[in-house]
Amino acid sequence: MNHARWQERIQIARDLHHGDPCIAGTRVPVVTIVSSLAEGMSAAEVMAEYPQLSTEDVYAAWAYAREGRST
Numbered sequence: 531m532n533h534a535r536w537q538e539r540i541q542i543a544r545d546l547h548h549g550d551p552c553i554a555g556t557r558v559p560v561v562t563i564v565s566s567l568a569e570g571m572s573a574a575e576v577m578a579e580y581p582q583l584s585t586e587d588v589y590a591a592w593a594y595a596r597e598g599r600s601t
């Protein structure tokens with residue numbers, strides 16, 4: 531996945547998780563994904579916990595955090 535394209539997969543809306551960044555089309559916060567990865571879960575394990583996520587969604591969350599965005 532092109533890490534510059536996370537903007538297509540992450541949305542911030544005031545009425546969705548109090549404006550926290552989430553994966554578009556889901557209610558899964560970016561911070562949940564990034565925290566899970568930081569705690570040692572693999573992308574496959576995160577997707578097993580949240581089957582609505584794709585590999586690209588997980589990479590987008592990681593790219594968002596890597597750019598120093600607030601999660």
